[in-house]
Amino acid sequence: MRSLPLLALTGAVCVSALTACGGSDPAADPAALTVVSTDTACEVSQKDLAAGSHTFTLVNKGSKVTEVYFYAPDGKTLSEKENIGPGTSYDITVTLPAGDQQIGCKPGMVGDGIRQDVKVSGAAAALDPRLVKAVADYRLFIDAQVADTVTKSEAFVAAVKSGDVAKAKELYAGSRFGWESVEPVAESFGDLDPKIDAREADLTDEEKAAWTGWHRLEKALWTDGSVKGQEETAEQLITDLKDLQSRVHTVDITPASMANGAKELLDEVATGKITGEEEAFSHTDLVDFKANVDGAFKVYELLSPVVKEKDAALAGTLDTAFADVFTALKKHEKGDSYVSYDTVGAADRKTLTDVVNALGEPLSKLAAAVA
Amino acid sequence: MASRPRLSRRALLGAGGAGVLAGAAGLLAARAGDEPAHADPGVVAFHGPHQAGIATPVQDRLHFAAFDLTTDDPARVAALLRAWTEAAAAMTRGAPVGDGAVDGVPLAPPDDTGEALGLPASRLTLTVGFGPSLFTKLGLEDQRPKALVDLPHFPGDNLDTARSGGDLCVQACADDPQVAVHAVRNLARIGFGTVSVRWSQLGFGKTSSTTPDSQTPRNMMGFKDGTANIPGTDAGLLDAHVWVAAGDGAAWMAGGSYLVARRIRMHIETWDRTSLTEQEQVIGRSKGEGAGPGRSREHDPVILAKMAPDAHVRLAHPDSNAGARLLRRGYSFTDGTDGLGRLDAGLFFLAYQRDVSEGFVKVQSNLRTDRLNEYIQHVGSGVYAIPPGVREGGFWGDTLFAKFA
Numbered sequence: 001m002r003s004l005p006l007l008a009l010t011g012a013v014c015v016s017a018l019t020a021c022g023g024s025d026p027a028a029d030p031a032a033l034t035v036v037s038t039d040t041a042c043e044v045s046q047k048d049l050a051a052g053s054h055t056f057t058l059v060n061k062g063s064k065v066t067e068v069y070f071y072a073p074d075g076k077t078l079s080e081k082e083n084i085g086p087g088t089s090y091d092i093t094v095t096l097p098a099g100d101q102q103i104g105c106k107p108g109m110v111g112d113g114i115r116q117d118v119k120v121s122g123a124a125a126a127l128d129p130r131l132v133k134a135v136a137d138y139r140l141f142i143d144a145q146v147a148d149t150v151t152k153s154e155a156f157v158a159a160v161k162s163g164d165v166a167k168a169k170e171l172y173a174g175s176r177f178g179w180e181s182v183e184p185v186a187e188s189f190g191d192l193d194p195k196i197d198a199r200e201a202d203l204t205d206e207e208k209a210a211w212t213g214w215h216r217l218e219k220a221l222w223t224d225g226s227v228k229g230q231e232e233t234a235e236q237l238i239t240d241l242k243d244l245q246s247r248v249h250t251v252d253i254t255p256a257s258m259a260n261g262a263k264e265l266l267d268e269v270a271t272g273k274i275t276g277e278e279e280a281f282s283h284t285d286l287v288d289f290k291a292n293v294d295g296a297f298k299v300y301e302l303l304s305p306v307v308k309e310k311d312a313a314l315a316g317t318l319d320t321a322f323a324d325v326f327t328a329l330k331k332h333e334k335g336d337s338y339v340s341y342d343t344v345g346a347a348d349r350k351t352l353t354d355v356v357n358a359l360g361e362p363l364s365k366l367a368a369a370v371a
Numbered sequence: 372m373a374s375r376p377r378l379s380r381r382a383l384l385g386a387g388g389a390g391v392l393a394g395a396a397g398l399l400a401a402r403a404g405d406e407p408a409h410a411d412p413g414v415v416a417f418h419g420p421h422q423a424g425i426a427t428p429v430q431d432r433l434h435f436a437a438f439d440l441t442t443d444d445p446a447r448v449a450a451l452l453r454a455w456t457e458a459a460a461a462m463t464r465g466a467p468v469g470d471g472a473v474d475g476v477p478l479a480p481p482d483d484t485g486e487a488l489g490l491p492a493s494r495l496t497l498t499v500g501f502g503p504s505l506f507t508k509l510g511l512e513d514q515r516p517k518a519l520v521d522l523p524h525f526p527g528d529n530l531d532t533a534r535s536g537g538d539l540c541v542q543a544c545a546d547d548p549q550v551a552v553h554a555v556r557n558l559a560r561i562g563f564g565t566v567s568v569r570w571s572q573l574g575f576g577k578t579s580s581t582t583p584d585s586q587t588p589r590n591m592m593g594f595k596d597g598t599a600n601i602p603g604t605d606a607g608l609l610d611a612h613v614w615v616a617a618g619d620g621a622a623w624m625a626g627g628s629y630l631v632a633r634r635i636r637m638h639i640e641t642w643d644r645t646s647l648t649e650q651e652q653v654i655g656r657s658k659g660e661g662a663g664p665g666r667s668r669e670h671d672p673v674i675l676a677k678m679a680p681d682a683h684v685r686l687a688h689p690d691s692n693a694g695a696r697l698l699r700r701g702y703s704f705t706d707g708t709d710g711l712g713r714l715d716a717g718l719f720f721l722a723y724q725r726d727v728s729e730g731f732v733k734v735q736s737n738l739r740t741d742r743l744n745e746y747i748q749h750v751g752s753g754v755y756a757i758p759p760g761v762r763e764g765g766f767w768g769d770t771l772f773a774k775f776a
Binding site: 317320350354357360361362368 | 476480560563565
């Protein structure tokens with residue numbers, strides 16, 4: 001009885017999450033795909049592509065800063081990368097729907113640029129253009145959130161390195177917000193996640209000796225009241241976050257993975273934040289809570305045109321459930337942040353749990369609704 | 372979501388069994404949904420004039436859950452009760468919830484949580500009730516039955532609010548604990564957004580029999596419990612003491628009942644250090660046979676005058692309470708130890724009656740001087756209106772909620 005459903009599941013993931021299958025064809029080495037932008041040309045290494053997910057290396061061999069655009073068959077922008085400096089390159093993963101479309105380079109970042117026609121064919125033809133756009137927009141969101149977390153962490157780390165405990169405490173929770181809002185994506189880098197976001201309670205004694213990341217600094221700030229000797233850890237956090245920033249474009253994103261990521265964000269809230277385990281020293285759990293829910297809401301917002309059409313009842317339920325979570329959170333706002341979670345009583349924690357359960361359960365049906 | 376043929380849990384069990392039976396099991400699977408429920412001794416009919424799980428012969432296991440509403444909209448509650456009814460009707464006949472636990476949409480979590488796959492229906496019954504607070508929250512005070520009173524404070528009560536009350540309750544009884552737990556878990560899941568679980572209790576080893584011909588079970592004190600219970604087969608006694616009659620008050624309750632649930636902790640260690648004579652005097656019956664003083668057999672009518680004036684059986688007897696009688700279907704519970712090394716165990720007392728004041732309140736008030744009180748403490752409490760049974764096509768509580776549906 002067991003093997004059959006499992007087989008069916010494996011098959012179905014490929015049929016439903018078309019983009020994942022397109023990208024997993026071993027014959028098409030994604031590293032081989034390049035777009036070389038010069039001051040006068042836009043060279044695409046391969047103009048006959050299979051529909052699905054591809055990683056392109058964008059190379060600027062010109063003298064001006066350039067941009068590279070991927071256009072959908074209807075002419076709208078699928079994905080883009082701005083500010084590629086001369087002599088630099090950048091990896092980007094794009095989900096291409098079937099059809100005749102264009103890739104464009106804009107040396108100097110002005111005008112229509114230089115365009116190349118590419119032909120995309122294959123099974124991904126059925127992918128809803130609205131979903132293609134949702135994936136592209138979500139990539140932009142990820143980029144923005146990771147950039148935000150890097151910028152704010154640099155300020156936080158500067159405070160740590162200058163030994164300003166009060167300032168560092170003030171900047172700590174905010175520096176994590178971007179990370180928390182795209183946590184399932186950020187966590188998908190198995191080498192980086194433990195360096196950046198490991199909690200003391202999850203470590204063995206041996207691992208504690210090499211413990212780095214936000215929570216190490218959190219403990220120093222709130223428990224030790226001093227960040228002396230933490231300069232290296234602080235520096236390492238920025239290094240790791242920048243590493244994440246440079247690699248986050250290689251994550252394969254599909255509508256289903258977005259939806260499942262949203263559900264995972266709510267799981268994060270339900271298991272880690274509700275109990276106050278995430279921010280064991282600073283008790284800034286409600287900031288992470290808000291970031292997780294914001295990240296999930298962004299996914300829902302991007303997918304909602306399709307959800308509303310395919311499952312209006314689910315959309316209605318999610319609208320209400322998200323509103324209820326935001327309302328419940330609002331009660332605990334303090335200034336432009338939130339109250340310390342150790343001051344939130346059992347009854348309020350129960351209310352927060354209830355609204356999270358009420359949202360998490362229907363949210364778990366989102367992936368199927370857009371697949 | 373497209374509806375698909377539903378896989379019967381019982382059919383799965385058959386398919387996993389002896390090869391000779393495989394063909395027959397396949398046939399069963401094909402028409403599990405339209406089988407008459409009484410065809411299978413493991414299935415208790417869900418539909419009827421009264422809810423199952425009251426007069427039904429007591430199953431061996433319990434999962435009781437109390438829920439709080441997270442909405443004040445009666446329409447949402449009506450929708451939940453309809454969804455619960457559909458799920459309950461499926462689970463009690465051994466079928467999974469909705470599209471099942473397997474073979475559904477691969478990218479969505481399955482409708483059914485799956486831990487009861489392959490298990491028979493196990494005589495599962497699900498019984499739903501409404502607490503007094505439900506009527507307040509939904510603005511339905513005028514519909515609250517007078518017989519659904521708030522229980523007074525009884526001397527010796529040490530009630531934990533985290534294990535008391537609730538706007539709704541679900542009593543799941545089955546012969547298999549996994550089937551009972553599965554049922555409550557799935558209803559809780561369906562309820563997220565409309566209700567939240569307030570507290571729940573697992574029970575084992577029924578302590579009251581509703582079938583007079585079966586052996587009387589024993590409670591955690593080692594005594595037979597439920598010898599003089601109302602038999603679920605005695606229509607006369609049920610009508611007199613358990614079922615709400617049409618003229619009793621709130622019209623929507625006709626055919627229903629009222630449930631009092633009490634979590635009664637037993638001071639196990641001190642009880643175990645009590646002499647046999649003392650134990651028997653406290654209870655008012657012999658430990659071995661269960662006979663009253665001056666009698667030799669369990670079912671011989673007891674002579675109250677021969678018992679100590681503060682013996683439990685004497686004070687609880689109908690003759691000491693102006694004829695008040697309850698239908699009990701309590702369960703033992705053991706929730707590990709309490710951190711002080713004491714067994715956290717006792718009796719999860721469940722009693723059904725036609726009127727709470729004339730039933731539990733009257734009897735419990737009379738137990739004020741009960742010698743047993745030295746060995747027990749009431750630590751949780753709930754009182755609920757149990758609406759009548761569900762008719763085909765109807766839903767739990769539709770006599771109250773139909774106008775909101």
